Amino acid sequence: MPAKPKLERRSGCPVSISLEMLGDRWSLLIVRDLMVRGYRTFKDFQGSSEKIATNILADRLKKLEAAGIVHAEPETTDRRRVNYRLTEKGIDLAPVLLDLLIWAARHEETGAPCALIMDMEKNREAVLSEARRRWRERDLTPLLPEFKGKKETGRKTGREKL
Amino acid sequence: MPAKPKLERRSGCPVSISLEMLGDRWSLLIVRDLMVRGYRTFKDFQGSSEKIATNILADRLKKLEAAGIVHAEPETTDRRRVNYRLTEKGIDLAPVLLDLLIWAARHEETGAPCALIMDMEKNREAVLSEARRRWRERDLTPLLPEFKGKKETGRKTGREKL
DNA sequence: AGTATCACTTGCAGTATGCAAGTGATCGTT
DNA sequence: AACGATCACTTGCATACTGCAAGTGATACT
Numbered sequence: 001m002p003a004k005p006k007l008e009r010r011s012g013c014p015v016s017i018s019l020e021m022l023g024d025r026w027s028l029l030i031v032r033d034l035m036v037r038g039y040r041t042f043k044d045f046q047g048s049s050e051k052i053a054t055n056i057l058a059d060r061l062k063k064l065e066a067a068g069i070v071h072a073e074p075e076t077t078d079r080r081r082v083n084y085r086l087t088e089k090g091i092d093l094a095p096v097l098l099d100l101l102i103w104a105a106r107h108e109e110t111g112a113p114c115a116l117i118m119d120m121e122k123n124r125e126a127v128l129s130e131a132r133r134r135w136r137e138r139d140l141t142p143l144l145p146e147f148k149g150k151k152e153t154g155r156k157t158g159r160e161k162l
Numbered sequence: 163m164p165a166k167p168k169l170e171r172r173s174g175c176p177v178s179i180s181l182e183m184l185g186d187r188w189s190l191l192i193v194r195d196l197m198v199r200g201y202r203t204f205k206d207f208q209g210s211s212e213k214i215a216t217n218i219l220a221d222r223l224k225k226l227e228a229a230g231i232v233h234a235e236p237e238t239t240d241r242r243r244v245n246y247r248l249t250e251k252g253i254d255l256a257p258v259l260l261d262l263l264i265w266a267a268r269h270e271e272t273g274a275p276c277a278l279i280m281d282m283e284k285n286r287e288a289v290l291s292e293a294r295r296r297w298r299e300r301d302l303t304p305l306l307p308e309f310k311g312k313k314e315t316g317r318k319t320g321r322e323k324l
Numbered sequence: 325a326g327t328a329t330c331a332c333t334t335g336c337a338g339t340a341t342g343c344a345a346g347t348g349a350t351c352g353t354t
Numbered sequence: 355a356a357c358g359a360t361c362a363c364t365t366g367c368a369t370a371c372t373g374c375a376a377g378t379g380a381t382a383c384t
Contacts, residue, residue, distance in 0.1 A: 058333080
């Protein structure tokens with residue numbers, strides 16, 4: 001990890017610095033997909049329900065890699081493929097994502113079942129250490145579903161085991 | 163200028179919904195200023211170290227108000243002034259800001275003293291309830307300083323205890 | 325050899341951002 | 355009441371970023 005000859009920063013405030021790296025509509029969504037959905041390849045992201053454009057995806061992956069949040073590595077068995085994976089710096093964003101998830105689920109109409117969210121809120125530490133465990137052991141089974149629907153009607157959506 | 167059909171969401175995922183409201187370089191910075199710095203007026207924000215442009219500031223305040231995160235109210239004693247204040251939905255963003263703060267302080271060179279951050283990390287719940295107390299009681303004394311400096315010397319990376 | 329797949333690029337129109345300057349309502353002072 | 359200062363924004367404009375469609379080159383498959 002080399003140093004960063006980055007652009008001049010607005011201020012030394014950590015929140016501001018975070019937002020300069022992650023403050024856009026897509027970056028944290030990519031981190032989410034890597035963290036909880038088990039996405040690894042460029043193609044995987046294109047299948048995500050938010051339909052990110054390929055040029056934006058390529059740009060964000062490049063920036064996230066430059067920021068040391070994501071690591072890219074060509075697959076040995078198929079050299080067309082590039083495997084993306086979170087770095088430790090990347091997996092350390094788990095609390096941010098979890099809080100954004102809980103916040104929106106509480107205040108907006110989301111596709112997430114209320115019971116699931118309350119469970120995650122209650123077991124915050126367990127959820128975070130499970131996310132970290134999956135990252136460490138390269139366990140790609142999704143931690144959360146895709147929340148396709150805009151509203152939720154008491155349906156169960158996996159993850160009962162935790 | 164007609165309003166646009168902004169009801170259209172990319173997906174039902176709570177993280178995506180959060181990012182559609184807050185996913186830019188400025189919105190969470192404004193929330194931070196309201197939450198920990200005691201800012202209330204338009205002028206206050208212009209004095210912030212990140213130097214937000216006035217048109218962007220006006221636009222973001224409008225959007226945050228439309229999203230129910232900020233409440234705007236003209237002051238009775240001086241009707242030129244508008245007082246901005248977080249709603250409960252807004253103060254509920256405290257965990258997100260705290261996590262972004264901790265994350266950047268751990269992984270980037272920030273203007274925040276390491277000891278302060280480690281303390282906040284350790285006393286997470288206390289910090290959050292103090293932020294909420296200040297909000298509830300309209301206590302405007304800043305919870306955090308401005309972190310003007312760009313660099314901080316002699317810091318440890320802070321994961322030693324884990 | 326020919327086709328499919330993968331990870332991107334490129335072109336371009338539309339949108340957002342950043343900067344400087346300006347506007348109107350209100351206040352404090354004369 | 356007149357005057358200038360203050361406050362919260364607007365406006366104009368050049369530049370940067372985004373989103374969509376289409377294209378490209380390097381593998382891999384048959």
